[in-house]
Amino acid sequence: xxxxxxxxxxxxxxxxxxxxxxxxxxxxxxxxxxxxxxxxxxxxxxxxxxxxxxxxxxxxxxxxxxxxxxxxxxxxxxxxxxxxxxxxxxxxxxxxxxxxxxxxxxxxxxxxxxxxxxxxxxxxxxxxxxxxxxxxxxxxxxxxxxxxxxxxxxxxxxxxxxxxxxxxxxxxxxxxxxxxxxxxxxxxxxxxxxxxxxxxxxxxxxxxxxxxxxxxxxxxxxxxxxxxxxxxxxxxxxxxxxxxxxxxxxxxxxxxxxxxxxxxxxxxxxxxxxxxxxxxxxxxxxxxxxxxxxxxxxxxxxxxxxxxxxxxxxxxxxxxxxxxxxxxxxxxxxxxxxxxxxxxxxxxxxxxxxxxxxxxxxxxxxxxxxxxxxxxxxxxxxxxxxxxxxxxxxxxxxxxxxxxxxxx
Numbered sequence: 001x002x003x004x005x006x007x008x009x010x011x012x013x014x015x016x017x018x019x020x021x022x023x024x025x026x027x028x029x030x031x032x033x034x035x036x037x038x039x040x041x042x043x044x045x046x047x048x049x050x051x052x053x054x055x056x057x058x059x060x061x062x063x064x065x066x067x068x069x070x071x072x073x074x075x076x077x078x079x080x081x082x083x084x085x086x087x088x089x090x091x092x093x094x095x096x097x098x099x100x101x102x103x104x105x106x107x108x109x110x111x112x113x114x115x116x117x118x119x120x121x122x123x124x125x126x127x128x129x130x131x132x133x134x135x136x137x138x139x140x141x142x143x144x145x146x147x148x149x150x151x152x153x154x155x156x157x158x159x160x161x162x163x164x165x166x167x168x169x170x171x172x173x174x175x176x177x178x179x180x181x182x183x184x185x186x187x188x189x190x191x192x193x194x195x196x197x198x199x200x201x202x203x204x205x206x207x208x209x210x211x212x213x214x215x216x217x218x219x220x221x222x223x224x225x226x227x228x229x230x231x232x233x234x235x236x237x238x239x240x241x242x243x244x245x246x247x248x249x250x251x252x253x254x255x256x257x258x259x260x261x262x263x264x265x266x267x268x269x270x271x272x273x274x275x276x277x278x279x280x281x282x283x284x285x286x287x288x289x290x291x292x293x294x295x296x297x298x299x300x301x302x303x304x305x306x307x308x309x310x311x312x313x314x315x316x317x318x319x320x321x322x323x324x325x326x327x328x329x330x331x332x333x334x335x336x337x338x339x340x341x342x343x344x345x346x347x348x349x350x351x352x353x354x355x356x357x358x359x360x361x362x363x364x365x366x367x368x369x370x371x372x373x374x375x376x377x378x379x380x381x382x383x384x385x386x387x388x389x390x391x392x393x394x395x396x397x398x399x400x401x402x403x404x405x406x407x408x
Contacts, residue, residue: 004316008323026328029292033332036281040377041340043277047270049366057197058263059256060132063227064236065243070252076105076120078224087246088226096239098231101127104212104224109174112163123209129229133193140167140191150208152190156201160192167192175215183215196357282381286388293325293392304399318393329385333378344369
């Protein structure tokens with residue numbers, strides 16, 4: 001058996017000569033490392049979940065990439081483009097691209113007997129991907145776009161509450177023309193959705209694109225633009241450049257990050273908060289494990305002197321205490337993983353901690369456990385702690401065998 005490992009194992013177990021201060025210090029060190037890892041895992045999972053939830057909601061309203069005319073950037077009154085593009089619908093067959101669909105937007109005003117309310121009508125076609133909104137509908141259902149004009153609309157819970165609308169009610173929607181005139185059209189509320197993104201919920205009404213085509217005087221083959229959904233958000237910039245390279249010169253492709261730089265910039269800032277938390281927790285873990293190592297060395301000074309007197313080299317003596325410290329780190333990491341991941345799973349499946357949706361855009365604390373990141377946290381913490389332990393373990397080399405044997 002490895003002699004250094006054998007001695008270190010007996011030191012951890014303790015013996016009749018162990019001093020009472022050692023065990024509490026060891027426990028405190030293990031608890032500190034475990035708490036640090038718990039905080040890092042929970043913080044990383046919450047921020048990851050929060051970013052994913054908000055990102056998916058914004059993408060649900062506007063897709064990953066939008067293709068429009070150059071004249072239609074940052075406006076709800078689009079310059080029409082032809083639906084007969086070389087990339088439509090064949091672009092959806094490209095690896096990494098999940099779906100492509102048509103759309104158009106137009107400002108409008110909802111009018112009831114009691115009130116009026118300004119909205120943006122988003123016209124959709126038969127190829128619209130309902131997966132996002134079907135999860136957000138709280139009353140009623142989505143509608144099907146066919147060759148015949150569909151008079152159903154989907155409104156948000158915010159709009160429905162403000163305008164006192166229920167599923168099945170008739171509402172009048174006035175489209176705002178370029179000359180300032182209003183063109184009315186009656187619709188039936190087919191469904192009510194709620195995403196928690198107040199800025200979007202206040203604004204959008206979904207309707208058949210044919211109504212926008214008619215009010216704008218467009219032909220059936222004229223639309224406001226195309227929306228492209230991709231498989232992996234991490235490839236957004238690359239896929240945005242790919243789409244841009246495969247459209248005509250008179251068209252423009254923008255990613256969702258370019259359309260909403262304020263929201264995505266804010267989400268990116270959350271990463272800095274996590275980095276600061278991780279740094280602070282690792283510092284706490286390092287300080288605690290160094291303190292524990294120094295106390296172990298101090299308590300075993302006499303033993304160190306005897307081992308040196310018997311001819312054991314300094315490095316071999318240092319290895320004894322490095323084994324001890326590594327054991328403490330690993331034990332702390334084990335309990336940190338068990339408790340941290342358990343807390344995350346409890347929140348993920350049971351939603352114990354709730355949030356006011358109007359303020360945080362989510363109704364409960366979101367969780368996304370990335371086990372690769374958890375593994376990197378463990379490896380990083382272990383490596384940093386062990387490297388930092390090499391410095392205080394150098395104290396052993398300075399201990400004189402004669403003085404150490406006489407030390408009490």
